[in-house]
Amino acid sequence: MAAKVKAVAAKGGLQFPLVDGFLWFVRIGLLIAIAWGAFFSLTSGRLSGQAWRNLIVFGIAQGAVYALVALGYTMVYGVLRFINFAHGEVFMSGAVIGFFVTDALSETALWENAQILGLLLALLVCMVVSMSIAVLLERIAYRPLRNSPRLIPLITSIGASFFLQYTFRGLFGADTKVYPSTSSLNGRVEFLGFQILNRQLLVIVAASVIMISLYLFVEKTKQGKAIRAVAEDQEIARLMGINVDRTISMVFALGGAMAGAAGLLYGLVFGSVNFFSGFLPGIKAFTSAVLGGIGNIAGAMLGGLTLGTVESLGPSLVLAGLNIPSANQLKDMIAFVALVLVLIFRPTGILGERLTEERT
Amino acid sequence: MSKARMVAGFAVLMLVLAACGGDDGGTTPTEGVQLIGADGLLSTTFVEIPETAGMFFSGPALAGSGYEEFLAKYEAKAGSGPIQSFHAHAYDATNILFDAIEKVAVENGDGSLTISRQGLRDALYETKDFQGLTGTLTCNQYGDCAQPAVSVYENVDPAESLGGVFSNVRFTSEPEGAEGKTGPAPGGQATNASVTVAAGDPIKIAALEAISGAVAALGDDQVTAIQVAIDDQGEIKGHPITLQSEDDTCGAEGGQAGAEKIVADKQIVGVIGTSCSGAQRAAMPIFERNGFVMVSGSNTAPDLTATNYLGEGDLVVGESWKYGFFRTAHNDEFQGQGAAQFVYENLGLRKAATIHDGDPYTQGLVTEFGKFFEALGGEIVLATSINKGDTDMRPVLTEIQAADPEAIYFPIFQPEGDFVVKQAREIFGS
Numbered sequence: 001m002a003a004k005v006k007a008v009a010a011k012g013g014l015q016f017p018l019v020d021g022f023l024w025f026v027r028i029g030l031l032i033a034i035a036w037g038a039f040f041s042l043t044s045g046r047l048s049g050q051a052w053r054n055l056i057v058f059g060i061a062q063g064a065v066y067a068l069v070a071l072g073y074t075m076v077y078g079v080l081r082f083i084n085f086a087h088g089e090v091f092m093s094g095a096v097i098g099f100f101v102t103d104a105l106s107e108t109a110l111w112e113n114a115q116i117l118g119l120l121l122a123l124l125v126c127m128v129v130s131m132s133i134a135v136l137l138e139r140i141a142y143r144p145l146r147n148s149p150r151l152i153p154l155i156t157s158i159g160a161s162f163f164l165q166y167t168f169r170g171l172f173g174a175d176t177k178v179y180p181s182t183s184s185l186n187g188r189v190e191f192l193g194f195q196i197l198n199r200q201l202l203v204i205v206a207a208s209v210i211m212i213s214l215y216l217f218v219e220k221t222k223q224g225k226a227i228r229a230v231a232e233d234q235e236i237a238r239l240m241g242i243n244v245d246r247t248i249s250m251v252f253a254l255g256g257a258m259a260g261a262a263g264l265l266y267g268l269v270f271g272s273v274n275f276f277s278g279f280l281p282g283i284k285a286f287t288s289a290v291l292g293g294i295g296n297i298a299g300a301m302l303g304g305l306t307l308g309t310v311e312s313l314g315p316s317l318v319l320a321g322l323n324i325p326s327a328n329q330l331k332d333m334i335a336f337v338a339l340v341l342v343l344i345f346r347p348t349g350i351l352g353e354r355l356t357e358e359r360t
Numbered sequence: 361m362s363k364a365r366m367v368a369g370f371a372v373l374m375l376v377l378a379a380c381g382g383d384d385g386g387t388t389p390t391e392g393v394q395l396i397g398a399d400g401l402l403s404t405t406f407v408e409i410p411e412t413a414g415m416f417f418s419g420p421a422l423a424g425s426g427y428e429e430f431l432a433k434y435e436a437k438a439g440s441g442p443i444q445s446f447h448a449h450a451y452d453a454t455n456i457l458f459d460a461i462e463k464v465a466v467e468n469g470d471g472s473l474t475i476s477r478q479g480l481r482d483a484l485y486e487t488k489d490f491q492g493l494t495g496t497l498t499c500n501q502y503g504d505c506a507q508p509a510v511s512v513y514e515n516v517d518p519a520e521s522l523g524g525v526f527s528n529v530r531f532t533s534e535p536e537g538a539e540g541k542t543g544p545a546p547g548g549q550a551t552n553a554s555v556t557v558a559a560g561d562p563i564k565i566a567a568l569e570a571i572s573g574a575v576a577a578l579g580d581d582q583v584t585a586i587q588v589a590i591d592d593q594g595e596i597k598g599h600p601i602t603l604q605s606e607d608d609t610c611g612a613e614g615g616q617a618g619a620e621k622i623v624a625d626k627q628i629v630g631v632i633g634t635s636c637s638g639a640q641r642a643a644m645p646i647f648e649r650n651g652f653v654m655v656s657g658s659n660t661a662p663d664l665t666a667t668n669y670l671g672e673g674d675l676v677v678g679e680s681w682k683y684g685f686f687r688t689a690h691n692d693e694f695q696g697q698g699a700a701q702f703v704y705e706n707l708g709l710r711k712a713a714t715i716h717d718g719d720p721y722t723q724g725l726v727t728e729f730g731k732f733f734e735a736l737g738g739e740i741v742l743a744t745s746i747n748k749g750d751t752d753m754r755p756v757l758t759e760i761q762a763a764d765p766e767a768i769y770f771p772i773f774q775p776e777g778d779f780v781v782k783q784a785r786e787i788f789g790s
Contacts, residue, residue: 327744
């Protein structure tokens with residue numbers, strides 16, 4: 001930075017790098033604001049240590065859901081270089097189908113006696129349904145547009161998003177669907193001084209298992225290698241004998257399955273869903289994917305966790321310390337400001353965009 | 361900024377937070393905090409949630425008669441019962457409009473009707489002692505037609521439907537001196553416009569309700585009620601009635617877009633709407649300019665008509681008052697005050713926290729509640745808010761828990777209300 005300034009000054013010109021200077025000003029101003037807010041929040045003792053720990057756990061649980069959905073966005077971008085805006089609705093379909101399955105199961109003896117088994121069954125059904133919707137979406141809406149300018153499939157995905165939302169509304173109604181109570185998920189566990197609700201533990205564990213499985217699948221298996229190849233260069237992959245169409249369908253299927261799982265977990269943690277539930281989590285998940293570095297699987301996971309914790313802690317830690325009233329209403333603002341800042345200061349996201357591997 | 365530095369910095373921050381503040385011996389959830397909602401949550405899908413048992417709701421006082429028959433007709437039309445609580449008000453709103461049209465429509469020799477828009481406005485302002493489902497309606501010069509009373513209901517066991525809650529009235533406010541209170545004339549420009557309905561043509565009315573998005577049930581219920589009212593009315597002076605339904609999206613965008621669409625059709629005689637006060641503020645200037653009248657069954661924000669019903673001195677014209685706007689729903693000044701009175705006097709609680717969601721309706725309620733609660737001698741320990749669309753209420757509830765209230769008044773909508781209620785049980789214990 002300093003060298004740049006010197007170099008410009010050395011040119012003899014009066015070009016004061018206003019933009020750079022401004023960005024430095026923003027950087028320092030932000031650090032001061034955050035430190036100030038945090039300092040006052042922590043020292044005022046308004047929230048106890050336990051409360052802070054709870055906030056962290058909430059953030060991680062929320063972040064785990066975002067991460068699962070973000071993986072869908074990031075994989076599709078990595079392979080097709082386009083943002084599938086209908087992915088939030090695939091998530092919603094998992095949540096709504098999850099309601100119907102758990103509601104039906106709650107009438108059976110399975111629910112009372114082996115609830116975990118019932119939940120696993122619901123998870124399976126949700127993943128399958130969301131997977132199908134995602135694959136159908138790709139087949140019907142995106143494949144015919146594979147060679148169009150990139151704006152066209154983007155607009156199509158927005159249309160598909162509305163289509164799915166209102167189809168679900170038409171089929172299942174506009175009212176909020178309340179998940180049946182899951183008594184096996186009540187209670188909390190203690191872990192290193194953190195109090196984690198069983199519900200949140202389920203989300204964190206399930207999300208971690210799914211994400212690790214996906215990572216291993218993409219890195220270690222042959223189909224995973226095919227996916228990475230198609231992401232790198234579609235034409236060459238085709239020449240190598242990889243069935244590109246099938247691989248892309250698989251990517252959508254994987255993303256859809258994970259979004260479906262995320263939907264069910266979301267329903268279990270928050271208890272109610274409606275046809276509109278996919279909208280905001282979809283945007284936040286997309287934000288997480290960009291935050292972590294779009295096209296990068298580990299980035300999506302990290303971005304999700306980061307966004308979740310920033311949302312959870314931000315208002316209480318920074319804004320309340322700066323004495324801004326109704327700080328929690330600005331939670332979304334914090335999340336998106338974080339996105340903007342990361343994009344200004346590190347445009348490729350936290351872990352960097354991994355579009356192509358280094359070509360030697 | 362290198363990756364490693366950022367991740368390391370983040371991790372350090374987490375550790376500091378986790379370690380700081382000392383231990384307070386784990387979370388002993390606070391003794392049960394009383395949860396109180398408002399009419400936005402008076403909905404079948406909310407009261408059947410088990411965690412809402414024991415909650416109170418401030419809401420409209422249903423003082424009229426004939427509700428049972430109306431309900432039967434409603435269920436025959438919609439196939440299922442109403443979900444939200446303003447369906448009866450929409451029915452009454454439609455009927456006072458029809459009543460006014462009947463008074464004002466002039467039959468011409470050739471079978472057509474002429475309805476003067478100014479005449480319609482005047483007739484509506486003169487509505488007096490109209491017997492509706494929700495009570496006896498008399499419109500004052502500001503457009504408030506409902507009786508100035510609110511009730512507080514209790515959800516004893518999780519009720520199976522809204523009717524179950526409506527039958528548990530715990531309190532009805534009787535604001536002294538509010539009935540018949542007057543104030544300065546609000547003014548307003550007369551219009552020369554009129555509608556001519558040709559012979560054999562129907563009389564067109566429009567509905568501008570929230571029929572999409574998360575609060576679609578609020579609008580859908582009212583549109584069904586309007587249709588039942590149209591069926592019941594049959595004809596006005598030999599002309600049938602048709603309905604054009606527009607979407608107010610419970611916000612300013614929908615309110616404006618819907619209003620523009622409606623005023624473009626000069627044959628529309630009157631409008632029933634909007635669902636949400638935020639949409640009304642965008643729609644009503646357009647209607648007023650074009651001489652249209654609008655009667656709402658669910659706008660409750662005080663500044664849409666008049667304020668200071670409960671204070672000293674005369675009524676004050678509402679900031680967003682517009683000529684030609686009427687409502688059969690209560691003015692939220694009464695609701696905020698009624699709820700505050702109930703919490704302070706009937707429940708005997710002294711410390712309350714409030715949550716709104718940024719919507720003018722919820723903000724108005726929370727402000728009124730706070731004003732009256734503190735005037736009675738209570739203390740608002742924390743007034744905070746969330747966003748529509750938020751799902752994780754735990755951080756804001758953690759903040760509220762730190763402020764240690766005895767009651768939480770959260771006059772918000774579903775699904776945010778669902779999340780608050782369930783997560784509050786986790787944080788505050790049962």
